[in-house]
Amino acid sequence: MKKTVHSNAPAEKLYEQVYDYLLERIRRGEWAAHEKLPSIRELANQLDVHRLTVFKAFQLLKLNKKVFVKDKSGYYVLPDSLMLIDTQQNPIISACVYENSLSEIHQVKAEYQFSKALLDPNLLPNHYLSSYVKKVFDLYPKVLGTYSTIQGDLELREALCRYFTDEYYFHLDADELLITAGSQEAIDLAARLLVKPRDTVLIERPTYSPAIDVFRRQGADILPVEIHPYGYQLEQVESLMKKYKPRLFYLNPTFHNPTGYTVPPEQRKKLIELASSYQCLLIEDDPYRDIYFGQKPPLPLFSYDTTGCVIYIRSFSKYIAPGLSIATVACRHPLMKSLVKTKSLSDNGTPLLNQKIFLHYFFSERLQQHLEKLRIALEIRKNIMEEELAETGWKWSSPAGGFNLWISLPEAPSMEKLLEKSIEQSISFVPGSICDPLREYHSWIRLCYSYLNEQQLRDGLNRFIGIFR
Amino acid sequence: MKKTVHSNAPAEKLYEQVYDYLLERIRRGEWAAHEKLPSIRELANQLDVHRLTVFKAFQLLKLNKKVFVKDKSGYYVLPDSLMLIDTQQNPIISACVYENSLSEIHQVKAEYQFSKALLDPNLLPNHYLSSYVKKVFDLYPKVLGTYSTIQGDLELREALCRYFTDEYYFHLDADELLITAGSQEAIDLAARLLVKPRDTVLIERPTYSPAIDVFRRQGADILPVEIHPYGYQLEQVESLMKKYKPRLFYLNPTFHNPTGYTVPPEQRKKLIELASSYQCLLIEDDPYRDIYFGQKPPLPLFSYDTTGCVIYIRSFSKYIAPGLSIATVACRHPLMKSLVKTKSLSDNGTPLLNQKIFLHYFFSERLQQHLEKLRIALEIRKNIMEEELAETGWKWSSPAGGFNLWISLPEAPSMEKLLEKSIEQSISFVPGSICDPLREYHSWIRLCYSYLNEQQLRDGLNRFIGIFR
Structure with missing residues (x-):
């Protein structure tokens, strides 16, 4: 290895x-x-x-x-x-x-599901969502008979452009957006376009595990960049860029998965400068942006980018509508043109129905109100998890957003045994090593608080702590 | 080249x-x-x-x-x-x-669209379709809040199993089916799993153009197998398999795109034998099966396969619901297990909403009645196209199903000039060379009769014949 x-x-x-x-x-x-x-x-x-x-x-x-x-x-x-x-x-x-380690863990059936960073479906306004679907059929009666363009529905891309410009000062054109079936597809497309065998790729450590697998599948040599509560050690990033000339740096700087850390604005600006100097693309994965518990997070890296070195991937699956699988990618030409071509051989465009439903749902006033409620509900769940774990002596940084706690256990347990015992008692969690390109972090675990309701959280955590002891 | x-x-x-x-x-x-x-x-x-x-x-x-x-x-x-x-x-x-040549042609805006092998959206029962969508929300109120499994919704896979067993004697288990977002994704997944640089791949000549691009993107050495109105020259296929040990043979033996030819049952059986002897997988792409004008086509290759050498790709996008993008892949374990893993890094599963809508729509009695009407409507359109072209001296085999005529022009025109003039006059078509792994077939074109209505077909073809003369 x-x-x-x-x-x-x-x-x-x-x-x-x-x-x-x-x-x-x-x-x-x-x-x-x-x-x-x-x-x-x-x-x-x-x-x-x-x-x-x-x-x-x-x-x-x-x-x-x-x-x-x-x-x-x-x-x-x-x-x-x-x-x-x-x-x-x-x-x-x-x-x-190529294995997808996280996907293996996710196939475990468990009553107390702390492994998948998914939203509890009961937290979505399901009835309200379905009324939007009906509206879509009234507006576009032939939507099921029509293919989307490869790049994505123009009406949706224009609406997203306005949104990104208003919210994050992106100054985008609809031609600079691609609609994908979730962020996994977006990461995979970028990897297929940009990474050839033995290209060097920087990845945060720890990170979103399937990203490691995607870049490895492309034959990349992976170099880890540690992420800390204060962000990166930028001298380390610079020396890696200088020495290894990486093709790209895959990062998740806002409510980072699994740690919950957020990279501060000054580091974001500096990172853009480094990326431009060393001609290293930045793939900014941003799936948790709207799930903040205090103040709004800093602007995306893309907002600071004047040289076209950022590829911004924004998923809306996690907390808007998992069943629709909609994400979008923003980047500049000619890279976007190439990305669209790459997608044209992978599928014939994201289904139009899903794009139209998302369009009308996401930009409705009620969804924006719902997001406010969602943040409160998730903060409560996070607090419950922290309360339940308070007595254990385990350590974590309380996240200001996102779905996960990244927890350091007092001493490295036999992770295999812990996982086995937990699964036996219908509990699932993610061992830290899965999130690590070096496959270390043996005494860390990721626990997700977004999927279980308050009572289930308490019961499941009590059972888990019992197993650990 | x-x-x-x-x-x-x-x-x-x-x-x-x-x-x-x-x-x-x-x-x-x-x-x-x-x-x-x-x-x-x-x-x-x-x-x-x-x-x-x-x-x-x-x-x-x-x-x-x-x-x-x-x-x-x-x-x-x-x-x-x-x-x-x-x-x-x-x-x-x-x-x-890697270019997608067909996709370039498809981006041409034209009033008379003979290039895309798409169904006229007016031929779909749009109103009826949308009523099924409403039903889906009543049945599964949380469908938008829920991810599908990577392999696809179990209820849908079980229904498809029963259907394939009843219709084609497949004897399948739901575990041997994967749901994908259209056949393009299915072909791409199979290529990614099976083809490494310099592997030899057999492809029909002519063929579905994006398949050439997909296998080329994987670095395959492509060997063409001519398809004729009577099928293949099996001695040629055998000698290619013997000499080059190809990894797989990508084929579309039923109402073949672009020619409309159908490979007869005896050849299907013999092909399975060859594939088993020479350990060459057969990727059977079958997107037009229900669009027959006379009797039903022969059973799929998969029906004859007892050794697990066929990967059966069945798209339902083309004539059931393009806006849903649903296809399925049937193959045996352990290949299926590997295919599911390959998909798990490319996306997080086909959207659940689309699968549920498809399930209830496809297996409804009304859809099966509608297919009967669709076959009649398309046969009429095919007849109109053949009528209009009767006086030209151009040659083709009248297809017994599918969406296209594959036409030999009396002498090789300057295809570039013909395409340019046609586009100027708002007509699009597919030059034969795009469908050819060798990029020849300079005097052939593909005209699609499924997208335009009867009057448009007559007007467009008259204009096109005028340009040609």
Whole structure:
């Protein structure tokens, strides 16, 4: 794992290419666990490279615990659960799959669900929402017969432009917005467009776990940037940018997931300067902006950007309407043009129905009033969680917004055992290591307070504390 | 282009890896058109390879018209519209984008739209559809507050299983179905899961153009398989499978787009045998199955498959509800498990609202009655198009289903000029070369009869024939 995370690879070395080639074939199961790889001589002939190059690739495979040596000169595939192999019984359908660790945790059925950062559906104005749907059909009777454009419904993009300009001084044109089916699609599209194998990508540590998986799937070398209650150590960011020339920095600077931290305005300005100097794009993921408990958060990075180095991803799924899956991406041309083309091969545009419902719902006065109520309800739930945990001695920074507590346990428990026991008692949570590009943070956990109601929060936390003890 | 299409590449040669590396950087604009590439010596040092290897990579770049030689020994980037470069003014946002040729044509605004294989929205029972939406909100009041699972709504998957089993003898389990946002997403997910750079992929010739782009984006070497009114030349398919060990064969054997041809049942059975013998997956795209004009088409390939070599993609967007964007993929485990994981990093599941609306609409009796009317309406439109073209001397096989005529013009016109003149007069069509992995078929065009009403068809075709003459 070390190499993937730390490798300094502006130029791709030949033996690394051979390494990639071999690793890919191992992942696909062309050689099974404990099976012998072809000899150095054979591979050198086959790939038209020097034997020393194959030897160096083998050394790297060994170092990274992908193969082991036996009988002096034979290299054998090492069975390894960390290797992301999907072992297939039938070679006809063998395939390499990148894991989505968070998604595995989310498949756990639990009565006390502290793992998914989702909103309790009962906190949404469901009856009111459905009346908007009916309105949409009166306004656009042929909406179900019509494809959206790839870039997204123009009426919606124009409304979002006005909103972003009014709220955050974005000065956008509708052509600079793309509508996607949620922020996951947006992150994936940006990664597919911008990241090629061995490009360096900066990612906050800890971070939103599926983003790690998305950039890893693109073959990126991932470098972590620690996030603290006060933001980043910008000297560290600068030295990473200088040394590794990263392609982009994926960040979530407002009510950060999982920590809840918010990067202050001065750091935002400075970050834009650094990104421009070192030609590093900033992918700003901003899914929790409206869920603040005190004052409004600082303006997005995009508001400070005059050089076109920020790609702003704004999801509305989490607290507006998860069932609609609507997010939007703002960035400048010609990057936007390329992003739209990338989407055109991934789907034929976000469904029009969803965009039209979102348009009429989001910009209604009642939704804005509802958001106010939602903030209060979530703050209450956060307070309950903090109350229940007050006696434990566990540590966290009380977040000023968002859905999660990021908690440091007094000593590293056996996380596997804790998770196993919890699931047995119908409780789910996210182990810290899943949020860490380095897969450490062994004594941290993320608990989400947005999904359970007040009584469930108290009962579930009591049970969880009991298990821990 | 020759190399991309014909290269026999089970094992990746070193100089080809260097070629890929250089091409990727040219695409990104690291060296602009007319700019000099680093010397062979420099690159050999930088990449840790022999100078001869770089030399061979340069020769290949030259052969493929990516660079030209000047001053005896200098290699310069050749400006080339076919190179799929998105030239960026700002290096900070330089990126390589794979084109979607069909999508370019589709952006043309035209009064007489013969290019998009879309259904006229007036042929859908829009009023009736919206009443189903209201029903969905009564049944699932919290549908907008709820995420779907990644694999798709279980109620919908179970209903589709019963349908596929009753109609096509599929013998499926709900776990063997995935719901996607249209067939484009399904094709893209399968490509991402299964195809790595330099894998060989078989594709029909002609074919659905964005599929070519999707597999090319994955770095596949594409080998064409001619489709004829009687199907394939199976000896050719077998020899390709034998020689090139393709990873998969992407095909659309029922009312094939663009030709309208249908592969007969005996060939379907034989194809399954070949695919199993040579361990080549078959991706069966089946978006027109319900649009037959005479008798029902033969069963899908999936019905004959006992070895798990078929991935069946069934879109319901084209004629059920384009605004919902619902498709489904059927395949066996463990492939399905991997496909679901691949989707989990691309989006968080297809929106639940769309799945629930589709469920109640598609399985209603009224929809099945409506399909009968739709077939009649489309057959009438097809007949009108054939009537109008009868006097031209153009040639085509009258399709027994689908949305398109695939027409051979008497002699190859200047397609560029014909397209330009047509667009000037507000007519759009698809030039045959776009549907061809080899970019030939210069005297062929695809005209779609599903989007315009009867009068528009007559007027538009008269105008188009006039332009041609």
